[in-house]
Amino acid sequence: xxxxxxxxxxxxxxxxxxxxxxxxxxxxxxxxxxxxxxxxxxxxxxxxxxxxxxxxxxxxxxxxxxxxxxxxxxxxxxxxxxxxxxxxxxxxxxxxxxxxxxxxxxxxxxxxxxxxxxxxxxxxxxxxxxxxxxxxxxxxxxxxxxxxxxxxxxxxxxxxxxxxxxxxxxxxxxxxxxxxxxxxxxxxxxxxxxxxxxxxxxxxxxxxxxxxxxxxxxxxxxxxxxxxxxxxxxxxxxxxxxxxxxxxxxxxxxxxxxxxxxxxxxxxxxxxxxxxxxxxxxxxxxxxxxxxxxxxxxxxxxxxxxx
Numbered sequence: 001x002x003x004x005x006x007x008x009x010x011x012x013x014x015x016x017x018x019x020x021x022x023x024x025x026x027x028x029x030x031x032x033x034x035x036x037x038x039x040x041x042x043x044x045x046x047x048x049x050x051x052x053x054x055x056x057x058x059x060x061x062x063x064x065x066x067x068x069x070x071x072x073x074x075x076x077x078x079x080x081x082x083x084x085x086x087x088x089x090x091x092x093x094x095x096x097x098x099x100x101x102x103x104x105x106x107x108x109x110x111x112x113x114x115x116x117x118x119x120x121x122x123x124x125x126x127x128x129x130x131x132x133x134x135x136x137x138x139x140x141x142x143x144x145x146x147x148x149x150x151x152x153x154x155x156x157x158x159x160x161x162x163x164x165x166x167x168x169x170x171x172x173x174x175x176x177x178x179x180x181x182x183x184x185x186x187x188x189x190x191x192x193x194x195x196x197x198x199x200x201x202x203x204x205x206x207x208x209x210x211x212x213x214x215x216x217x218x219x220x221x222x223x224x225x226x227x228x229x230x231x232x233x234x235x236x237x238x239x240x241x242x243x244x245x246x247x248x249x250x251x252x253x254x255x256x257x258x259x260x261x262x263x264x265x266x267x268x269x270x271x272x273x274x275x276x277x278x279x280x281x282x283x284x285x286x287x288x289x290x291x292x293x294x295x296x297x298x299x300x301x302x303x304x305x306x307x
Contacts, residue, residue, distance in 0.1 A: 006190035007265040016103035030104025042236035107271035
């Protein structure tokens with residue numbers, strides 16, 4: 001499997017599609033929010049890139065993609081469901097004799113696809129929750145830290161997230177798993193200088209706002225989703241929902257959202273460094289190169305690997 005990873009706004013989709021076209025492949029998404037239907041602009045699905053007309057030959061193309069639009073917005077979708085869906089989609093691509101191309105920047109979802117840990121459905125533990133009712137939020141976070149390093153920095157953002165993380169940690173302690181066999185993969189990361197990436201984030205944010213991202217959030221709210229449900233998804237959905245609720249002006253929303261996305265990109269880069277420290281070899285590619293040249297570099301490595 002070929003893996004394309006990188007921070008938000010680094011151009012992962014364009015490269016993954018180009019590679020899938022050249023390798024007769026199919027793209028698998030590793031994004032925790034692209035699984036939701038109706039959340040398109042805010043999650044950066046860029047679905048228009050998966051089909052079109054080749055600029056050189058004039059021939060139409062369409063690249064199959066997986067693990068997007070598989071759940072309704074507001075529905076619970078977790079890492080367990082993602083790993084199950086990934087394994088099924090990956091097996092299907094291989095059975096068709098095609099090349100899987102994994103594309104994304106959600107650290108946990110990348111780990112679910114690439115790692116040897118098998119995620120399992122963890123039931124709600126009412127007894128544990130009752131025993132923790134009188135603990136402060138800080139006390140819950142301290143207890144969670146006693147299980148080891150956090151899998152996800154958002155685990156302590158709210159009391160409910162922390163309680164759920166504690167349920168999972170306790171379940172895994174009591175019920176160890178034999179693991180899974182991950183797919184053999186070549187990992188490629190798209191790298192930009194921080195200042196260049198911040199510029200790209202700002203340009204992409206403005207483009208998506210002009211394309212109707214506020215209307216997308218307004219439509220989700222009109223469909224029956226509560227503001228709290230969209231705020232839970234963070235970033236675009238959090239700040240635009242707060243703007244629509246009247247918490248701050250459009251200009252304030254744009255600036256707060258821009259800053260939050262830049263901070264998110266910084267956390268993504270930290271996660272990728274963590275992956276490397278833990279043994280993942282990532283071949284980094286200069287993001288300033290044209291997408292065709294990036295694809296050439298990836299294919300050179302793939303051909304060398306295949307030998």
